[in-house]
Amino acid sequence: MPSFxxxxxxxxxxxxxxxxLNRLEGIARSLAGRYGYREMxxxxxxxxxxxERGIGEVTDVVEKELFRLAPRTEEAEAWALRPEATAGIVRxxxxxxxxxxxxxxxxxxxxxxxxxxxxxxxxxRQFWQWDAEAIGDPGPAVDAEMVxxxxxxxxxxxxxxxxVLLNSIGDGACRPAYLERLxxxxxxxxxxxxxxERRRLEMNPLRLLDSKDPAMTALVTTAPRIGDCLCExxxxxxxxxxxxxxAIGVPYRVEPALVRxxxxxxxxxxxxxxxxxxxxxxxxxxxxxxxGLVELLGGRPMPGxxxxxxxxxxxxxxxxxxxxxEGVAPPPLAVVVGAxxxxxxxxxxxASLLRAEGLSVRAELAQRKLGRQLETASRDHAxxxxxxxxxxxxxxxxxxxxxAGTQRLVPLAELARExxxxxxxxxxx
Ligand code: HAM
Numbered sequence: 001m002p003s004f005x006x007x008x009x010x011x012x013x014x015x016x017x018x019x020x021l022n023r024l025e026g027i028a029r030s031l032a033g034r035y036g037y038r039e040m041x042x043x044x045x046x047x048x049x050x051x052e053r054g055i056g057e058v059t060d061v062v063e064k065e066l067f068r069l070a071p072r073t074e075e076a077e078a079w080a081l082r083p084e085a086t087a088g089i090v091r092x093x094x095x096x097x098x099x100x101x102x103x104x105x106x107x108x109x110x111x112x113x114x115x116x117x118x119x120x121x122x123x124x125r126q127f128w129q130w131d132a133e134a135i136g137d138p139g140p141a142v143d144a145e146m147v148x149x150x151x152x153x154x155x156x157x158x159x160x161x162x163x164v165l166l167n168s169i170g171d172g173a174c175r176p177a178y179l180e181r182l183x184x185x186x187x188x189x190x191x192x193x194x195x196x197e198r199r200r201l202e203m204n205p206l207r208l209l210d211s212k213d214p215a216m217t218a219l220v221t222t223a224p225r226i227g228d229c230l231c232e233x234x235x236x237x238x239x240x241x242x243x244x245x246x247a248i249g250v251p252y253r254v255e256p257a258l259v260r261x262x263x264x265x266x267x268x269x270x271x272x273x274x275x276x277x278x279x280x281x282x283x284x285x286x287x288x289x290x291x292g293l294v295e296l297l298g299g300r301p302m303p304g305x306x307x308x309x310x311x312x313x314x315x316x317x318x319x320x321x322x323x324x325x326e327g328v329a330p331p332p333l334a335v336v337v338g339a340x341x342x343x344x345x346x347x348x349x350x351a352s353l354l355r356a357e358g359l360s361v362r363a364e365l366a367q368r369k370l371g372r373q374l375e376t377a378s379r380d381h382a383x384x385x386x387x388x389x390x391x392x393x394x395x396x397x398x399x400x401x402x403x404a405g406t407q408r409l410v411p412l413a414e415l416a417r418e419x420x421x422x423x424x425x426x427x428x429x
Pocket of ligand 1: 083084085086115117122123124125126127128131132133261262282283284285286287288289290305306307308309310311312313
C-alpha cells in the first residue's frame with residue numbers, strides 16, 4: 001500500500017488547531033465589523049496576469065512562489081493560485097464598478113493563500129490570512145486606523161508583545177530619484193551581489209532591499225534609505241500618519257529599512273513583529289498603501305491601503321506563549337441510548353428530532369448493552385441520557401440526569417421542551 005501524506009508545506013489542521021484558527025477568524029470578523037469592513041470572497045485562483053501586474057513580475061512572490069496551474073488545453077488562459085488577496089480584491093473592485101460606491105470601500109477577506117515557498121516553521125505553501133483593504137481614501141487618517149486595527153487584532157488574540165514597524169517608501173514623484181541612487185550604490189558593489197540580485201538590479205532595484213539571501217544583509221544595511229529621499233508630499237503624509245498613531249496611542253517604531261516585498265506599495269508601509277524578532281523574516285503581518293494599484297488593474301486612479309495578517313504565525317506565537325484555545329469538543333446536552341441494542345433506527349430518529357429543535361444531542365449508535373451505552377454517555381460528559389425502552393409504546397421515554405443521578409418519565413412530545421428548559425437552567429447545550 002502506498003502511504004499518502006499531505007503535500008510538503010501544507011498541514012492538516014486537526015480539530016484542536018482548527019478551533020484555534022476559528023477563534024482567530026472570529027476575532028477578525030468582530031474587528032472588521034466594528035471598523036466597518038464588509039466581508040467578501042474572491043476566487044482561490046485568478047488569471048496569472050492579475051498577480052504579475054498587481055504584485056509585480058520581478059518579485060519573489062511572482063517569480064519564485066506562484067503556484068501556476070497547468071492549463072488543460074493549448075488556448076487556455078494561464079491561472080495561478082492566489083498568493084495573497086489584495087490583487088484579487090482590487091480586480092473585483094474594478095470589475096464590479098465599486099468606484100461608484102460610497103468611498104472608501106472597506107473590504108475584508110479571510111482564507112487560505114498559496115505560495116510555493118521553501119517550507120519551514122511559520123512558512124507554509126498553504127497558509128491563512130486575514131486581509132483588510134480600504135479603497136478610495138488617500139489618508140493619512142485611514143492609514144493610522146488600518147495600522148491600529150491590525151494591532152488591536154493581536155491584542156485581542158492574546159499576542160501581547162507585538163511591535164509595529166513603520167516606514168514610508170515614497171511615490172511616483174520621489175521614488176525614481178531614489179532608485180537611481182540605490183542602483184548606483186549596488187552597482188558600486190556589483191562584484192559582491194549574488195546572481196539573482198545582480199539580475200534584479202536592472203529590473204527592480206528596490207527588491208534587493210528585501211532579499212532573503214544572507215549574503216545581502218551587510219550591503220542592505222549601508223544602502224541609501226528612501227526616508228532620506230522623500231518628496232514634500234510623501235514626507236508630510238508620513239508625518240501625519242505618525243501624528244495620528246501617536247494621538248490614538250498605537251506604539252510603533254520607524255524602521256527606515258522596511259520596504260515590503262510586493263511592488264504595489266506607495267508611501268505608508270508597515271509590519272507587525274513579536275518584540276525581539278524584528279530583524280527576522282517572520283513578520284506576523286504587514287501592509288501598506290497602494291495608490292497606483294487600482295489603475296494598474298484597469299480602473300481609474302484610486303488610492304488604497306490594506307494589510308494581511310498571517311494567522312498561522314499567530315497560532316505559532318500563541319503556542320509559544322502557551323495561550324492555546326481549549327482543545328476538547330463541547331459535551332453534548334444529551335445522549336440517546338436504548339434498551340434494545342439493535343434498534344439504532346429509533347435512537348437516530350429521536351436524536352434527529354431533538355437536533356431539529358436546535359439541541360446538541362448525540363445518538364449512541366454502537367450496538368452495545370444499555371449499561372455500556374450509558375457509560376459512554378457519562379464519558380462524553382453529557383448532562384442527560386434519553387433512554388428508549390418499552391415505554392415508547394405509550395409515547396414516553398426515560399430522561400436520566402447523569403449528574404444528579406435522577407430519572408423520570410417524559411412524553412416524547414415534550415422531550416425537546418424539557419431538555420431545552422434544563423439546558424437553560426444549567427447554562428448548558
Ligand atoms: P505579505 O507581507 O506578503 O503581504 O503577507 C502578509 C503576511 O502573511 C505575512 O506577514 C505573514 O504573516 C503571512 N505569510 C506570508 N507568506 C507566508 C507563508 N508562506 N506561510 C505563512 N505565513 C505567510 C501581503 O500578502 C499583502 N497582500 C498585504 C496587504 C494587503 N497589503 C495591502 N493590503
